[in-house]
Amino acid sequence: MSAHPFHSEEYRQALEQLQIVDFVLLELNLYLDTHPWDGQAIRQFNHYTHERMKMADQFQEKYGPLQNYGRAYSGCPWSWIETPWPWQV
Numbered sequence: 001m002s003a004h005p006f007h008s009e010e011y012r013q014a015l016e017q018l019q020i021v022d023f024v025l026l027e028l029n030l031y032l033d034t035h036p037w038d039g040q041a042i043r044q045f046n047h048y049t050h051e052r053m054k055m056a057d058q059f060q061e062k063y064g065p066l067q068n069y070g071r072a073y074s075g076c077p078w079s080w081i082e083t084p085w086p087w088q089v
Contacts, residue, residue, distance in 0.1 A: 014058075014062075014063070017055060018052065018055055018056065021051060021052045024048050025045065025048050025049065025052060028041055028044055028045040028048065029045070036077040039076050042076050
């Protein structure tokens with residue numbers, strides 16, 4: 001009987017890599033909330049969003065669904081500030 005894939009080192013490493021990118025996206029999100037015109041930070045955010053989407057697709061194909069940050073790209077200025085904040089709705 002083989003071990004469940006969630007107990008494999010490959011699973012743990014893939015999940016850790018997603019968590020690392022999620023952390024980067026969260027930090028960039030927080031920064032961009034106060035620096036919405038920083039084009040370099042927006043490019044970094046979009047780059048890591050693209051990478052996360054690829055990683056998440058690969059992970060989900062192998063291990064099942066994920067739900068997390070980094071699901072949409074941003075234009076310049078930072079799009080988040082152009083819509084109501086969650087507590088304003």
